Amino acid sequence: MMENTLDKRVWLLLVLAVIAVVLVVVNDKRGTSPTNAGTVMEAMGNGQMLNAIQRIVDSTLQKMGAVKVRRTKIVVDSKTSSRIEVRAEMPARFETIRLLTTLKDSLARFGVRVAATENLKDATSSVHLIDHQPQGGLQQVFESIVISREKIQKGVSPLVSRKRKAVLHKAQ
Numbered sequence: 384m385m386e387n388t389l390d391k392r393v394w395l396l397l398v399l400a401v402i403a404v405v406l407v408v409v410n411d412k413r414g415t416s417p418t419n420a421g422t423v424m425e426a427m428g429n430g431q432m433l434n435a436i437q438r439i440v441d442s443t444l445q446k447m448g449a450v451k452v453r454r455t456k457i458v459v460d461s462k463t464s465s466r467i468e469v470r471a472e473m474p475a476r477f478e479t480i481r482l483l484t485t486l487k488d489s490l491a492r493f494g495v496r497v498a499a500t501e502n503l504k505d506a507t508s509s510v511h512l513i514d515h516q517p518q519g520g521l522q523q524v525f526e527s528i529v530i531s532r533e534k535i536q537k538g539v540s541p542l543v544s545r546k547r548k549a550v551l552h553k554a555q
Contacts, residue, residue: 432493433525436512439489440469440528447482448474450533467526475533479508482530486510496522507531 437454444452451472458465479499487497496513512526 436490436493436495436526437467440486440512440526443482443485443489444469444471444473444528447477447485450474464523466524469526469528471528471530473530473532477530477532479510479530482528483510486512505531 441452449471451470453470455468455470456465457468479501483497483499490497490512494514497510498513499508499510501508508530510528510530511524512528514523514525
């Protein structure tokens, strides 16, 4: 009798272990594909997912005070792959980290990674939207947002005039 219950327990343990392994494998496969449409680069053919991503990027830039936004298509290597470059002029006090975190949160559901680089020589920042292709482990930038800031021009009147500053200073 004792051997019979031990055999049942061993079989039950084996069945539960197999079920656990199957669930882990299914969950891993489901987690690597961001949506049912596949990767962003695969979805570029029909354009639905790319248009949704572009709408999110445009609305985010507008909410953060973009002065000018210009979008161009860049051919990367011998017409086999391309990316979109968005040039945005932002206010002088704009913080790139805010854009980076907002886009990361907004585009997570599409399986898009967000990375940034800064070019000190040109005084620009670039935010790259990256598509991760799980089959080959490839990563491809499909959109770059190049951010330049408005320059404060000399001779432009400040927001608070000197007379107003003097009045405020005397009042204190």
